[in-house]
Amino acid sequence: MRDFHQPGRSAVFATNGVCATSHPLAAQAALDILKQGGNAMDAAIAGAVLLGICEPQMTGIGGDCFVLYSPAGSEEVMALNGSGRAPAAADAADLRARGLQTVPLTGPDAVTIPGAVDAFCHLSETHGKLGLDALLAPAIHYAENGVPVAPRVAFDWPTAAKCLNEQGRHHYLINGAVPRVGQMFRAPGQAEVLRRIAKDGRSGFYEGEVAEDMVNALTALGGVHTAEDFAATACSPTVPVSGPYKHMDLFEHPPNGQGATAILMLNILAQFDIAAMDPFGAERAHIEAEAAKLAYDARNRFIADADYTTRLDHMLAPETAQKLAALIDPNRAMAAAAPVSEAVHKDTIYITVVDKDRMAVSLIYSIFHGFGSGIATSKFGLLLQNRGAGFSLQQGHANEMRGGKRPMHTIIPGLLKQDGRVTMPFGVMGGAYQPNGHARFVSNIVDFGMDPQTAIDAPRCFADAGELRVERGYSDAVRQALADKGHNVVIPDGPIGGAQTIRIHADGVLEGASDPRKDGCALGY
Template sequence: MRNFQAPGRSAIYASNGICATSHPLAAKVAIETLEAGGNAVDAAIAGAVLLGICEPQMTGIGGDCFVLIKPAGEERVIALNGSGRAPKAYSADALRARGLSSVPVRGVDPVTVPGAIDAFCRLSADWGKLGLDRVLAPAIRYADEGVPVAPRVAFDWAEDGPDLQGDARKFYLLDGAIPKVGQVFRAPGQAEVLRRVAREGRAGFYEGEVAEDMVTSLQAMGGSHTLEDFAATACTYTDPIAGDYKGTELVEHPPNGQGATAILMLNILKHFDLAAMDPFGTQRAHIEAEAAKLAYDARNRFIAEATPRLDHMLSPETAAKLAALIDPNRAMAAAEPLSESVHKDTIYITVVDKDRMAVSLIYSIFWGFGAGIASQKFGINFQNRGAGFSLKSGHPNEAGGGKRPMHTIIPGMLRKNGKVIMPFGVMGGAYQPCGHARFVTNMVDFGLDAQTAIDAPRCFSGEDGMRVESGYTEKVRAELAQMGHAVSLSPEPIGGAQSILIDDTGILIGASDPRKDGCALGY
């Protein structure tokens, strides 16, 4: 039980359904969708699309999504890949010929075709109950009427807003200025797009006037995108991958997502007695950082749409060899820097309904405000997911026409004894595999409940050195520096997380990260 005299929040207990996500309006809409007779898929779509209005710097209809679904009455997990592809004419050779060693982060070069809307339409048709018109109605209303800017959203907007270019400034600034807390953000152009999707399905987005607006806008900026690229967009069902950690099984999306990195990291951590360490002390932070360096190095080498060595990444032998490289007293040099870009901006939503259908859904435009550009007529903010490609010749993730780039966004689920016990997700771009591993080890090794595991301080060793949150003591930071880590206080919260435990008693227990504006709600 938490200390009720200390800052914090309680988990949410409910019997019929719970949604946990990063904005309260989206959680509220998801619960209202369940109460109206919808299932977890309907609720997750309703909440996710609304999050593109509530948190436009994080996500939107110009982005991608990945989804894990546990159907009602079953324990199997189904994966849906809603990530889009580079235009057919996209060429690594052409980018290299311009003297580029990596795909630019902003502008038209990194824009891949949005995949999320196709995935939402497919999910609704295959698994939903209410239909798109009912499910999209709340997002349409809020896009028309507006949403007050929440505190964390304003914090991110101030950082990312200066990167907006051209028409995006018209749609995502208020009178040319970055919105402040409490100001109302409206997106009537997106409301009209969603009305067309509600009427026409995916054709309302990938064909006709909306597609023409996107393609014309991108071509005017030098893009090679065509109407054929948009019309050909299609999500794909795939088989999840999984790995066991001391009796708890972590279920992840397969590549082109980076979920295999989290499984590899846990496989490495198995070789250390984390439970004997101080959960927020020096030794645990050090071992986790070293495991992350090794796992991310493998990710950088292997993960792509067609991963050549996935079995190698997931094998116990690989993890054992990597674990043997870790010096418990000294930090190793950082892994080779990424040539492709990694991000920190996304949203996550999870819903479990009264029939115990569970949805774990993550949805993103990659960097803050994506490519920083938007379509001229409807104001669709384009993702910069192509910045996840490598320009290294012969790399499995080398940029190419019609290819999906390596993706950082990963929804997760936990199973125990063959039974799904928890959909969860950890936002934070590159941090996500480390965040999944820390969430699992917080609960398995240290016995923390999900809300406490989410609240707990975080650290991450990435391309900027070892960033630690203020929850770590000055003593721990000094000891980590003495071990060779380039330690600094993180200028912003590291990631954000949500989860729903399907308890053995039949009760649902929702947890949500205080680092975000959101919450868990149930009924």
């Protein structure tokens, strides 16, 4: 239990349904859908699409999603890959011939076909109750009438907006200026697109005038995208990957997502007595940082489109973790792993919903970098993701850019089971941090017995790009001890990631927790 003398937030307890996400309007919209008779899938879709209006620098219908879910009355964990593919004519060799070593973050080369809308349409049809018109109504309302800009969104907007093209500045600035806290942001073009999806389903987005608007925006800049690329987009039901950590089983989305990295990292941490360490001390932070370097190095080598990932069994094998753990010196930091070719970033949203029948949904949805590629379409103001920056240009690499291929993805939903029972859908936003964040969250729960809200609130650190980024929640003494071990310790300008979760107690009570690092909350009824 938290110290009520100190600032903080309590978990939310309810029995009929809970939503936890990064913006309160989206959490409320999801709850309203449940009260209208929708299920957790309906609520998650409604909240996620609205988040594209509430947090447009983070996500939108020009992006991708991944989903883990457990249907009502079942303990099975299912997965859906809602990530898009490179256009058919994309070729790493063309970029190499232009002298490029990585995919540029802005510009059409980075734009893969958005996959989220197809995924939402599929999930609504196969697992929802209410229909797309009801689910998209909240986002249409707020896109037309406006959303007051929330504090964390306003904090992120100025830096993210630097990439916007002329049309992007027109649609995502207000009178040429970055929106202030409380200022109303409207997206009437997106409202029209959402109305077309509500009426015509996926064809309202991937065909006709909306698809034409996206193709025109890309080809005008030299993109090789075609109407056929958009029309051919299809999500993929798939099978999760999983691994045990003591008495818990962690389920992750398979490649092209990086979820296996979290399982490998926990497998490495399992070789150490983490529970005997100070949860906020230098020893744990050091071992975690070293495990992250090793796990992420494996990610950079092996994770790619599922059709090209061939070393997943090796990556998740217990002996692999044992060999990697033996490389860790408890007293000295190793050099950082070679950086992955794509630029990883922090911008995404996560939403989780559990309903009265205990359907559990864990959904993550993103345009990758802040405002994605920076390319907005002329007519509707749709922002296009820059997920193609997730490809490698290295010839022969499993993750090499190729037409029709999915890039390695940073966004990953998570879900925990205990004794065969689905107990906790969760997610940790933060781009590259996400596998590390998953591992830390699970360790906080399992090794230190933290309740979900405490596990989320706890300070974080992350070894990334030659730095050990340590939040201000750690003491100066810990930072010095880490520096003494050879880490390049820095305090990041912003917090590391954000998280939400819902614990499903055995007695049927739902416990929702949401990260104070974001604007959002958990709500239940």
